[in-house]
Amino acid sequence: MNRILVVDDESQLLRALRINLRARHYEVDTAHDGAAALSAVARRPPDVVVLDLGLPDIDGIDVIIGLRGWTQVPIIVLSGRTDGAHKVEALDAGADDYVTKPFNIDELLARIRAALRHRATSDIGQQIILGAYTVDLPAHRVTRRCPTPGPTGADRPGADQPGASASGQPAVHLTPTEWKILALLLRHPGALVESHRLLTEIWGPRYHTATDSLRFHIAGLRRKLEADPAHPRYLLTEAGLGYRYQP
Amino acid sequence: MNRILVVDDESQLLRALRINLRARHYEVDTAHDGAAALSAVARRPPDVVVLDLGLPDIDGIDVIIGLRGWTQVPIIVLSGRTDGAHKVEALDAGADDYVTKPFNIDELLARIRAALRHRATSDIGQQIILGAYTVDLPAHRVTRRCPTPGPTGADRPGADQPGASASGQPAVHLTPTEWKILALLLRHPGALVESHRLLTEIWGPRYHTATDSLRFHIAGLRRKLEADPAHPRYLLTEAGLGYRYQP
DNA sequence: GCGCGGTGTGAGGAAGTCGTGAGGAATCGG
DNA sequence: CCGATTCCTCACGACTTCCTCACACCGCGC
Numbered sequence: 001m002n003r004i005l006v007v008d009d010e011s012q013l014l015r016a017l018r019i020n021l022r023a024r025h026y027e028v029d030t031a032h033d034g035a036a037a038l039s040a041v042a043r044r045p046p047d048v049v050v051l052d053l054g055l056p057d058i059d060g061i062d063v064i065i066g067l068r069g070w071t072q073v074p075i076i077v078l079s080g081r082t083d084g085a086h087k088v089e090a091l092d093a094g095a096d097d098y099v100t101k102p103f104n105i106d107e108l109l110a111r112i113r114a115a116l117r118h119r120a121t122s123d124i125g126q127q128i129i130l131g132a133y134t135v136d137l138p139a140h141r142v143t144r145r146c147p148t149p150g151p152t153g154a155d156r157p158g159a160d161q162p163g164a165s166a167s168g169q170p171a172v173h174l175t176p177t178e179w180k181i182l183a184l185l186l187r188h189p190g191a192l193v194e195s196h197r198l199l200t201e202i203w204g205p206r207y208h209t210a211t212d213s214l215r216f217h218i219a220g221l222r223r224k225l226e227a228d229p230a231h232p233r234y235l236l237t238e239a240g241l242g243y244r245y246q247p
Numbered sequence: 248m249n250r251i252l253v254v255d256d257e258s259q260l261l262r263a264l265r266i267n268l269r270a271r272h273y274e275v276d277t278a279h280d281g282a283a284a285l286s287a288v289a290r291r292p293p294d295v296v297v298l299d300l301g302l303p304d305i306d307g308i309d310v311i312i313g314l315r316g317w318t319q320v321p322i323i324v325l326s327g328r329t330d331g332a333h334k335v336e337a338l339d340a341g342a343d344d345y346v347t348k349p350f351n352i353d354e355l356l357a358r359i360r361a362a363l364r365h366r367a368t369s370d371i372g373q374q375i376i377l378g379a380y381t382v383d384l385p386a387h388r389v390t391r392r393c394p395t396p397g398p399t400g401a402d403r404p405g406a407d408q409p410g411a412s413a414s415g416q417p418a419v420h421l422t423p424t425e426w427k428i429l430a431l432l433l434r435h436p437g438a439l440v441e442s443h444r445l446l447t448e449i450w451g452p453r454y455h456t457a458t459d460s461l462r463f464h465i466a467g468l469r470r471k472l473e474a475d476p477a478h479p480r481y482l483l484t485e486a487g488l489g490y491r492y493q494p
Numbered sequence: 495g496c497g498c499g500g501t502g503t504g505a506g507g508a509a510g511t512c513g514t515g516a517g518g519a520a521t522c523g524g
Numbered sequence: 525c526c527g528a529t530t531c532c533t534c535a536c537g538a539c540t541t542c543c544t545c546a547c548a549c550c551g552c553g554c
Contacts, residue, residue: 084351091357096365097344098358104331110338111345118343118365139438140488175541176487211500213543219502230502239500239551422530460532462512469513477513486511486540 002116003027003044007037007063008052008078017050020105026112034058038066045073048115050108053079053090061093068094074115078103128186130234133172133225137183142172142225172224177202177217182225185235185245194242218243249363250274250291254284254310255299255325264297267352273359281305285313289451292320295362297355300326300337308340315341317452321362325350375433375494377481380419380472384430389472391417419471424449424464429472432482432492441489465490 004026008014011032018028029046031037034055041049049067053060064075076097077090087098096118097111128135134145174182180202185193199208207213218237222229236244251273255261258279265275276293278284281302288296296314300307311322323344324337334345343365344358375382381392421429427449432440446455454460465484469476483491 084354087351087354088357091354091361094364096361098354104334107331107334107338107345110335114338114343117341136438139435140485141437141439141491171493173485177542179488210543212545215501215503216543222502237501424531457532458511459534462514463532466513484512 001025001027002047003029004048004050004112005029005031005037005040005046006050007031007034007055008050009033009054009056010052013052016105020109024109032056034060034063037063041067041071041073045071047073047119048112049073049075050112051075051077051095053077053081053086061089064090064093064095074119076108076111076115078108130186130225131227135182135186137186140174140179142174144170144172174224175217175220178221178224181214181217182221185243189245189247192238192242192244196242198242248272248274249294250276251295251297251359252276252278252284252287252293253297254278254281254302255297256280256301256303257299260299263352267356271356281307281310284310288314288318288320289453292318292448292451294320294366295359296320296322297359298322298324298342300324300328300333308336311337311340311342317447319448321366323355323358323362325355377433377472378474382429382433384433387426389419389421391419421471422464422467425468425471428461428464429468432490436492436494439485439489439491443489445489 004021006014006017006021006028007030008017009032014030014032018030021028029040029044031040034057037049037051037055040046051060051063055063058066060077060079064077067073067075074097075095076099077095078099078101079086079090080101082100090098096115099108099111128137129145132145134143136142181198184198184201195211195214196208198214199210203210203213218235219229222232222235226232226234234246236246238244251268253261253264253268253275254277255264256279261277261279265277268275276287276291278287281304284296284298284302285305287293298307298310302310307324307326311324314320314322321344322342323346324342325346325348326333326337327348329347337345343362346355346358375384376392379392381390383389428445431445431448442458442461443455445461446457450457450460465482466476469479469482473479473481481493483493485491
């Protein structure tokens with residue numbers, strides 16, 4: 001659920017927006033003046049800010065500048081003023097959109113969706129915890145979470161241990177087929193995925209009996225992700241049926 | 248210099264926009280119908296699209312949908328229609344902004360700046376540290392950071408020409424294609440960017456199999472930015488998948 | 495104990511992908 | 525017209541990924 005901060009000094013408009021946004025399943029925070037808006041964003045950064053420029057305490061432009069000093073949260077400006085210079089000033093201060101009052105509520109909702117969509121494409125995806133590793137499916141990335149307390153710092157010589165000695169966030173390298181299998185299993189947490197379904201969805205319907213290859217790649221995944229590949233804890237085998245990701 | 252594609256069937260408006268945008272040092276492409284717009288974006292993807300919805304051949308909404316199928320280029324819609332339903336339709340189809348005609352040219356310019364800023368600073372700060380170099384995405388500049396040579400004996404025998412030793416302002420020159428690849432990778436730090444996506448977003452959807460060119464330009468980037476181009480540390484290859492910028 | 499179906503592991507070669515260099519086309523400015 | 529720059533294409537060696545085969549292991553029923 002996305003959270004939206006609405007900043008306006010007219011409590012009637014504030015209530016109307018709150019009702020409309022709640023009806024669309026947004027979480028709504030409100031602020032009545034610029035100072036409250038700045039502290040609200042600092043306390044709990046929202047996903048979108050809807051900002052009326054006609055505030056009683058601070059000039060709305062200064063609120064934009066204050067926010068842009070440290071955050072890129074999308075800002076949609078509401079304003080009763082229609083003159084072009086004011087729009088230019090607000091947009092150049094860092095606002096992302098400008099809507100003049102009176103406005104159509106459906107248009108505002110559409111602009112909020114556009115702002116959220118814009119933000120979503122640049123954000124890293126949700127991460128799945130898998131034992132000592134973190135899997136980020138959209139980024140195609142697996143990183144080790146807790147640095148093993150054991151003496152892993154032994155490999156000092158210049159050997160190219162992939163991901164072991166490079167940086168503080170050691171990454172795990174998976175091959176294309178391993179990624180496809182892992183993604184399919186992780187998309188159904190706790191559920192059994194039949195062998196023939198894995199084969200048809202990854203290799204195509206013509207290879208639905210190539211269980212050898214499947215076992216080969218499952219072994220690769222366990223070797224890279226399981227603490228004890230011989231006794232897997234997350235990528236389990238269901239004999240005669242298929243495989244299961246146990247969260 | 249940013250390139251803008253303006254799509255409109257009124258040649259008078261087209262000319263006025265071209266003059267105004269050129270005066271602001273934008274590079275301007277034009278198209279007078281939807282088919283020309285789609286092919287123009289596919290041929291040379293611009294940095295922003297300004298799209299009139301009242302086109303003679305294709306419905307403007309379908310142009311938006313066609314573009315959003317493969318690119319995230321910002322789209323600013325121009326339209327003579329003021330009804331809210333139409334705005335909602337365009338924004339939900341994937342447009343980033345909606346301006347009703349007649350519009351104030353200064354407002355349109357400010358919205359173009361907002362779209363470009365959003366793209367340039369959506370996920371990261373202004374300057375990115377990449378080994379011995381600093382990359383400034385908005386300014387399109389790469390400069391050498393520390394005058395000290397690399398930490399691991401970066402001096403390659405007989406090669407000291409690339410702008411580092413000559414002047415007191417050590418800058419690295421990248422070609423336009425190299426810039427696009429680098430910007431796309433750096434905008435998703437740590438994430439894997441598939442070869443297919445690099446090709447479609449930079450060359451257009453018609454060249455989605457030209458991996459030869461991609462390898463050619465990646466080699467150029469590594470030669471200019473990596474201390475040891477044969478063993479890259481920041482621009483990594485994921486065989487069979489794509490490339491990754493490792494911060 | 496013994497066969498049996500399904501599974502995990504290792505080694506070999508086939509197939510595909512990547513890095514690099516050279517040659518030539520296209521574009522731009524003078 | 526020429527030169528410089530950028531880009532694409534082709535070819536070859538090196539590497540990664542993948543499949544196949546063989547064999548050991550485990551639980552099960554007889």
